[in-house]
Amino acid sequence: MNEHANSTSANTSGVTTVVNVGLASCGIAAGAQKVYDTFKTALEGLAVELTFSGCMGMCYNEPLVEVRSLNGGRYIYGKVQPEQVARIVHEHIQGGTPIMDWVVYSDRIKTPDADFIDKQQRIILKHCGVVNPENIDSYLSVGGYKAIEKALKSMTPEQVIEEISRSGLRGRGGAGFPTGTKWSFARKSPGREKYVICNADEGDPGAFMDRSVLESNPHSVLEGMLIAGYAMGAENGYIYIRAEYPLAIKRLKIAIAQALEKGYLGSHILDSNFSFNIMIREGAGAFVCGEETALIASVEGKRGMPRIRPPFPAQSGVWGKPTSINNVETFANVPWIILNGGDSFSRFGTENSKGTKVFALAGSIARGGLVEVPMGITINEIVYDVGGGLSSGRKLKAVQTGGPSGGCIPASLADTQVDYDSLKKIGAIMGSGGMLIMDDSTCMVDVAKFFLKFTKSESCGKCTFCRVGTKQLLKILERITNGEGRDGDIELLEELGQKISAGALCGLGQTVPNPVLTTIKYFRHEYEAHIFDKACPAKKCKALISYQVLADACKGCGRCSRECPTGAITGEKKMPFTINQEMCARCGLCISVCKFNAITVTTGKERGEVKGV
Amino acid sequence: MSNPDSLKFSAENFDAIDQIVNKYNSDKGAAIMILQQVQATYGYIGQSMLERISQLTGIPTSELFSIVTFYSQFRLEPLGENFIQVCHGTACHLAGAERISEAVQHVTEAKPGHTSPDGKFTLEHVACLGCCSHGPIMTLNNETFARMTPEKVKKMLKQKVEDKGFVEQSQSQSRLTEGRELSE
Ligand SMILES: Cc1cc2nc3c(=O)[nH]c(=O)nc-3n(C[C@H](O)[C@H](O)[C@H](O)COP(=O)(O)O)c2cc1C
Ligand code: SF4
Ligand code: SF4
Ligand code: SF4
Ligand code: FES
Ligand code: FES
Numbered sequence: 001m002n003e004h005a006n007s008t009s010a011n012t013s014g015v016t017t018v019v020n021v022g023l024a025s026c027g028i029a030a031g032a033q034k035v036y037d038t039f040k041t042a043l044e045g046l047a048v049e050l051t052f053s054g055c056m057g058m059c060y061n062e063p064l065v066e067v068r069s070l071n072g073g074r075y076i077y078g079k080v081q082p083e084q085v086a087r088i089v090h091e092h093i094q095g096g097t098p099i100m101d102w103v104v105y106s107d108r109i110k111t112p113d114a115d116f117i118d119k120q121q122r123i124i125l126k127h128c129g130v131v132n133p134e135n136i137d138s139y140l141s142v143g144g145y146k147a148i149e150k151a152l153k154s155m156t157p158e159q160v161i162e163e164i165s166r167s168g169l170r171g172r173g174g175a176g177f178p179t180g181t182k183w184s185f186a187r188k189s190p191g192r193e194k195y196v197i198c199n200a201d202e203g204d205p206g207a208f209m210d211r212s213v214l215e216s217n218p219h220s221v222l223e224g225m226l227i228a229g230y231a232m233g234a235e236n237g238y239i240y241i242r243a244e245y246p247l248a249i250k251r252l253k254i255a256i257a258q259a260l261e262k263g264y265l266g267s268h269i270l271d272s273n274f275s276f277n278i279m280i281r282e283g284a285g286a287f288v289c290g291e292e293t294a295l296i297a298s299v300e301g302k303r304g305m306p307r308i309r310p311p312f313p314a315q316s317g318v319w320g321k322p323t324s325i326n327n328v329e330t331f332a333n334v335p336w337i338i339l340n341g342g343d344s345f346s347r348f349g350t351e352n353s354k355g356t357k358v359f360a361l362a363g364s365i366a367r368g369g370l371v372e373v374p375m376g377i378t379i380n381e382i383v384y385d386v387g388g389g390l391s392s393g394r395k396l397k398a399v400q401t402g403g404p405s406g407g408c409i410p411a412s413l414a415d416t417q418v419d420y421d422s423l424k425k426i427g428a429i430m431g432s433g434g435m436l437i438m439d440d441s442t443c444m445v446d447v448a449k450f451f452l453k454f455t456k457s458e459s460c461g462k463c464t465f466c467r468v469g470t471k472q473l474l475k476i477l478e479r480i481t482n483g484e485g486r487d488g489d490i491e492l493l494e495e496l497g498q499k500i501s502a503g504a505l506c507g508l509g510q511t512v513p514n515p516v517l518t519t520i521k522y523f524r525h526e527y528e529a530h531i532f533d534k535a536c537p538a539k540k541c542k543a544l545i546s547y548q549v550l551a552d553a554c555k556g557c558g559r560c561s562r563e564c565p566t567g568a569i570t571g572e573k574k575m576p577f578t579i580n581q582e583m584c585a586r587c588g589l590c591i592s593v594c595k596f597n598a599i600t601v602t603t604g605k606e607r608g609e610v611k612g613v
Numbered sequence: 614m615s616n617p618d619s620l621k622f623s624a625e626n627f628d629a630i631d632q633i634v635n636k637y638n639s640d641k642g643a644a645i646m647i648l649q650q651v652q653a654t655y656g657y658i659g660q661s662m663l664e665r666i667s668q669l670t671g672i673p674t675s676e677l678f679s680i681v682t683f684y685s686q687f688r689l690e691p692l693g694e695n696f697i698q699v700c701h702g703t704a705c706h707l708a709g710a711e712r713i714s715e716a717v718q719h720v721t722e723a724k725p726g727h728t729s730p731d732g733k734f735t736l737e738h739v740a741c742l743g744c745c746s747h748g749p750i751m752t753l754n755n756e757t758f759a760r761m762t763p764e765k766v767k768k769m770l771k772q773k774v775e776d777k778g779f780v781e782q783s784q785s786q787s788r789l790t791e792g793r794e795l796s797e
Contacts, residue, residue, distance in 0.1 A: 026744040029757035059746035205740035206703030212743075243649070243686055244742055284645055284684035287740070301642030303683040319641065360745060362704040368746030403703065436703055450706050454740065460683075563764075565719050587715060589763055 015049045016071070017093055022064040022129060024055040024215045025247045026208070031081070032063035038082040039065070042089045051138075054216025054251075056129030058116060059369035061104050066129075067092055078104035078113075116367045119386045121348060121356050121374045124332045128216035128370075133251045136258040139219040145264050147335035148226045152272045155338075157187065160231040164334065166342030168354030173199055173290075173327030174405065174432050175507070176353075176420045179334075182324055185314035186232040189322035194234035196225050197299070197318065197325040200241035200248070201283050203290035204403030205454060207434030209358045210328035212370050214241070214248035217332070218255035222265070222278060224331030227338060229276045232324055237276065240295050242283040252280060287404070287458035291506050292325045294460070305460050306506035327432065329358055349375035353419035357430070363400075363437040366391045379414040383437060394439035398522070402431025404451045404458075405511035407518030408444060427518045429511075443540035444523040445530055449477040451515040455508065465503030470512055472496055477516070481541040485531035490520060535604025542586040546607045551576040553598035560590035560599065627665045629654045634669040644672055644680060648687060656692035693728040693735035695773050697721070698752040702741030705748035713749045714738065716763035720770040733773065 021027075021036040036052060043050050056064045061078030067088065068074050075098045077088060084102065092098045098106070104113045132138040139145070151160050165180025186194060198221060202210040214221060225237045241249055256278055259265040267275040281299050288294045289304035296318045298304040317323020333355060337345045346354045353375040359382065362368050366388035373382060379399050383389065390396055396411040407428035409416060416422050420430050438447070456470040473496055476489050497513025504510045520527060529535045536544040549560075549569075554576040561569040561577055568584040571577030579590070579599075591599045633650040637643040647666060652658050658681055667674040681687040699705075699714045714725065714736075723729035723736040744750050747759035753769060 025742075025757070026747060026759075029744045029747055029750065029759045062747075202741075202743075204703075205701070206705075206745050207741070208743035208745055244739060281646070282649060283686075284649065285686035285739075286684050298645065299642065301644035301646070301680075303680055362745035362748070363707055400703070434703070436707065438707065442707060447707075450703065565716075585715075587712060587763070589712075592762070592764070 015047050016069055017047075018049045018051060018066075018068040019043065019093070020066040020068060020130075021050075021052045022054065022056045022062065022066075023052040024212055025245070026055070026059050026212075027062045027064065028247070030062035034082050035063045035065060035080050035085065038085040039089075042085050043093075046089075046093070048093055051132050053129050053131060054133045055125075055212040055370055057120075057125060057370045058104065058113070058367065060367050061113070064104075064129075067098070072096065073108040074106060075103050075108070076105040077102045113367065113388070115385055116369075116371075116388065119381070120372050122372050123336050123345075123348075123356050124213065124220070124329060124358055125216075125370065125372045126336075127220070128213060131217055133216055133218055134254050136219060136255070136262055136264075139217070143339070144219050144335075145223055147338040148223055148230070148264065149270055151227050151230055151338055152270055152274055157231045157233060160227060160338065161187065163342045164231070164337060167333075167337045167345035168342070168349070168352075169330065169333055169337060169345065170353065170420065171327055172329035172333075172357065172432065174402065174429065176430060179326060179330055182314065182326070183228060183231050185312070186234070186322050186324040189315055191322055192233075193236075193319075193321045194232055195318045195321055195323040196228045196232070196234045196237040197292075197295065197313075197323060198225055198237065198239040198328060198331055199290065199292070199295060199325050200239055200245075200328045201290040201295065202242055202245070202328075202432070203287040204405075204432055204434040205287075206362060206403060206436055207360045207432060209360050209370065209433040211245050211248050212360075213328055213332050213358070214245070215251055218248075218251050219259065220332045220335055221328055222255055222259055224326075224334035225278060226264070226269070226276050227334050228324065228326065228331065230274050232322075234322075234324070235275050235277065237278040238281050238299050238318065239278060240281045240283060240289070240299060243285065249280065249282065256280070286460075287454070288460045288506070288508050291508060294506070295325065296323065303460075305462055306508070308505060329433070350417065350419045352421055353430075357418065357433060359433045359435040361387050361435050361437065364390045364392045364394065364439040364442075365437040373418070375419045376417050378417055379409060382418065382435070383414065387437070390437065390439050392439050392441070394441060396437065397440045397442055398438045398444065398447075400436040400438065400447070400515075401434065402429040402511075402514070403434045404455050405429060405507065405514055406431045406434075407514045408438075408447065408522065409518075410522040413522075427514070427521060429514070441538055441540070443481075443536055443538035444519040444526050445477065445481055445536075446538075446540050448516045448519045449474065449481055452477055452512070455512045459508065459512075463503060463505045463509055465500045466505075466509030466512065469496055469500035469503075469509075473500070473513070473516060480527065480530045481536070482543045483530070483534045483541075485527075487531070489531060490524065490527050493517075494520060529604070533604045535607075537603070539601045539603050544607075545586060545601050545603045546581055547579050547584055547586060547588070547590060548600055548602055549577050549579055550598050550600055553596055555596050555598070557595070559593050559595070563589050563593045565589065627662070630662060630665050631669065634666060638670055644670070644677065645684070648677065648681060652687060657688040657690055659689070659691075688735075690728055690735075693723065693732050695721075695734045696737070696752075696754055697723070697734060697770075698737045698739045698742070699725075700740070700742050700744075700748065700750040701738045702745060702748075704745035705741075705750055708748035710749045712763050713751055713761050713766055716766040717751070717770065720767055720774065734770075 063080045065077045065080045161184050169179045170176040286304050289298045291306045294304040294306040313323040358372045398408040452474040456474045459466045461467045556574040566585045568580045663677045721734035723734040725738045728735040749761045751761045
């Protein structure tokens with residue numbers, strides 16, 4: 001992709017139309033690279049600039065293509081297939097008439113999807129999906145590196161910290177620690193050698209804010225790190241990024257090389273006395289390495305085991321030197337704050353949660369993607385106004401935030417404000433920005449089990465309570481979902497959960513019980529149904545459900561029988577088929593292939609009756 | 614790097630290891646980086662490779678081994694001809710990742726974290742590839758596939774089961790290899 005890196009420079013040569021294809025990794029998974037290549041051929045010889053960007057936010061409409069004319073507005077086409085390219089070129093680019101049936105967003109007219117963008121407040125994402133992430137000039141053309149210039153030329157390090165403190169910015173990695181305070185600790189720590197670390201481990205499995213920012217606007221994160229380095233007196237930075245994000249790593253490397261070349265990294269930046277270098281460290285697949293002391297051990301090339309604090313990283317971090325660790329999104333906020341002032345930033349948000357927050361909306365949501373909203377917005381507003389409601393047409397059941405450390409918020413509390421304190425009050429957390437929308441087909445016991453399975457295998461094993469306790473919790477959850485739950489199991493889960501929290505050294509163990517405790521708190525009846533009625537109300541837990549052919553509806557076509565991987569379905573053509581319950585692996589394939597809705601799932605009492613037949 | 618022959622002779626041919634260690638050993642705390650590069654080159658990390666790295670770096674084999682077993686990225690078995698990752702992140706779990714994984718296991722006979730007996734498939738479970746709105750997500754030899762269904766799995770893999778698999782071998786060194794190659 002490097003070869004296109006300079007394409008924005010064509011701006012100067014009389015080009016009036018720009019075609020911009022969203023090439024973040026999710027877009028590529030949806031087929032955007034093929035679309036880009038098709039445009040490349042189709043636009044040959046035309047005075048049109050073809051470029052690419054990262055994430056435009058509307059994942060649900062990928063592949064996304066934006067056509068921007070200097071005088072004709074912005075039009076974003078959604079779900080673009082290579083076959084549609086010729087018509088877009090012909091009618092819109094050459095003919096001047098946008099194909100409105102395919103346009104999902106425009107600054108000229110209001111599309112049905114317009115609320116998705118218009119209800120957001122974009123600070124961090126402002127240039128995501130706009131700039132070319134592999135071209136520093138593109139970032140410079142939107143005011144890039146102006147913030148570090150301002151800091152170096154007109155602010156002392158203390159003033160930078162003061163500005164960040166005034167903004168009220170709190171860490172976006174989960175804990176919400178005030179960023180200005182963290183920097184000033186590191187600044188005040190004695191010693192000349194200090195480090196800035198960017199935490200790009202993005203451990204929450206189901207979240208992609210940091211990936212998107214890094215793939216879409218890597219320079220904004222580098223600039224944030226530079227400003228942090230200047231503020232605390234550090235000359236070196238590390239970016240610790242998970243290896244599962246190869247495209248983000250690639251774009252970061254390109255960005256670092258270009259910044260070095262242009263003198264925004266390296267020694268005597270912008271002819272000042274400030275020098276700064278950034279190195280990349282790839283994670284190796286351990287969730288606990290998102291925890292700061294474990295991360296430091298991993299940067300040092302060791303096993304990523306957390307250690308007791310104090311000393312805090314600000315006193316003794318990587319190589320025993322004062323170190324300040326911040327999340328990707330935290331850094332991405334910094335240039336904006338320096339340029340626009342802390343007061344402008346603190347105008348967004350609530351009393352104790354300033355600014356905006358980026359969320360990765362996924363699950364049963366109509367408009368899944370990346371959204372940035374002001375703090376204080378309610379969950380309902382995110383789900384319905386921005387997200388367009390549920391994709392399945394089913395009812396909202398719960399919203400999960402904070403991943404394995406977070407909690408499930410029931411639909412009845414969806415009018416809760418999204419800010420650090422309100423979420424904490426109801427047992428959930430802000431987290432790093434994963435937001436999963438669950439409809440009523442989701443089994444909450446299964447969700448708790450899913451997270452426990454994850455955290456159990458990710459516990460580093462140092463503390464007994466975390467190591468043994470997570471195993472124990474998982475065992476109980478497994479027996480409940482297997483139909484072997486006992487009276488008293490719910491209380492046991494609660495008690496064990498509290499003990500693990502109290503006896504754990506690091507945040508992983510301390511928050512491990514959250515998914516269990518919040519699902520018990522808000523969905524206790526579901527646990528009870530599993531334990532006492534041997535029923536899974538959502539019909540998810542395999543041990544508690546049966547697949548059955550509805551004799552009245554079955555046409556005897558035999559399709560299910562051919563597809564069934566275990567040979568559990570038999571019957572004679574044109575007669576109702578039957579499922580052998582002993583052989584059935586409950587994979588659900590038969591339901592998805594039956595064209596006559598003749599297969600049903602039963603649980604609990606209902607199921608007993610079926611089995612009895 | 615992507616020459617299939619280099620895979621075949623990997624156990625005896627340590628030239629690449631020597632080069633990697635030379636390149637990174639001057640960095641402080643390079644052990645993980647060296648191991649990552651070795652795996653990117655050979656597809657896995659074998660006992661003899663650990664010993665070679667230990668000789669060159671002076672880091673005890675036992676310490677290297679404890680790193681390799683701590684981090685789930687490292688593979689101690691050679692990679693099959695086709696490399697499959699099924700995402701088991703939260704979004705994909707809710708979207709039915711379990712069924713995708715079952716379908717893969719059914720067709721390939723590879724167990725999660727292992728290679729199939731015929732050496733054709735390696736199946737890995739991963740936690741989130743960052744494409745959560747398109748789940749369930751699966752990758753096959755570097756390419757990411759969105760909105761998978763058991764039917765799609767069957768169709769995609771049936772073909773590979775019947776394939777001789779030589780073409781795929783060169784591509785099967787995982788996306789990590791690609792990430793590095795492209796960026797250096
Ligand atoms: C188990 C565990 C995993 C974590 N994973 C991440 C992560 O993936 N990304 C992140 O930014 N912070 C993560 N954190 C929080 C970090 O330890 C740290 O608080 C954060 O990076 C500080 O940055 P901030 O102040 O900008 O939020 C994790 C914490 C724990 C206990
Ligand atoms: S709480 Fe768990 S993950 Fe954290 S240090 Fe203890 S054992 Fe390791
Ligand atoms: S659920 Fe799966 S195993 Fe059971 S009958 Fe249907 S297709 Fe066969
Ligand atoms: S696919 Fe449906 S209609 Fe056909 S035999 Fe099976 S249950 Fe009956
Ligand atoms: S458009 Fe997919 S992550 Fe943004
Ligand atoms: S949960 Fe599968 S890609 Fe994120």
